Amino acid sequence: NAGVTQTPKFQVLKTGQSMTLQCAQDMNHNSMYWYRQDPGMGLRLIYYSASEGTTDKGEVPNGYNVSRLNKREFSLRLESAAPSQTSVYFCASREGLYTEAFFGQGTRLTVV
């Protein structure tokens, strides 16, 4: 069972470069989430998608964009990377509001 798959696992970017973090789930879940995790800050919600075709901002959306490509895939784009976006990024999914959330293994991003 693949669950939630994130690619890439590691990435180094130069300031100003752009990239897209990919997330795919094979559990037919409706809701998907993007978080960043920083030391001392915990997990902070960047964007989420309650269902296919909808996206909403979380706590820290600035500098990011998302696309819910279809029910399986939810991508996170950094248009112009900044050192402050150095972090570990996690994608999560859940079937609905009353069900368990499942997480991917994370993408470790460094912006130099």
Next chain:
Amino acid sequence: KQEVTQIPAALSVPEGENLVLNCSFTDSAIYNLQWFRQDPGKGLTSLLLIQSSQREQTSGRLNASLDKSSGRSTLYIAASQPGDSATYLCAVISSNTGKLIFGQGTTLQVKP
């Protein structure tokens, strides 16, 4: 705005001890509360999910309780083992926004 707090931030106990981790949240309008485990450099693994209508959930040596009216949850770990060493996170899904909001976690060390 929903805020989730976990105390203590870190805990060290000898093997075999029973222990309690605490989680509090400011807004009682939640669908459910979920406890996760995170090993260093890894993703989050779901431990227990408690629906807002439930008082507790058990899985093996783990027991989680929920008191929605007071905004508190506890995770009880019986007969702790060195393999339980990890960071434990709680998260609530807000019934006002549908967002999954995390506490900052408790890092547990169980000494042999």
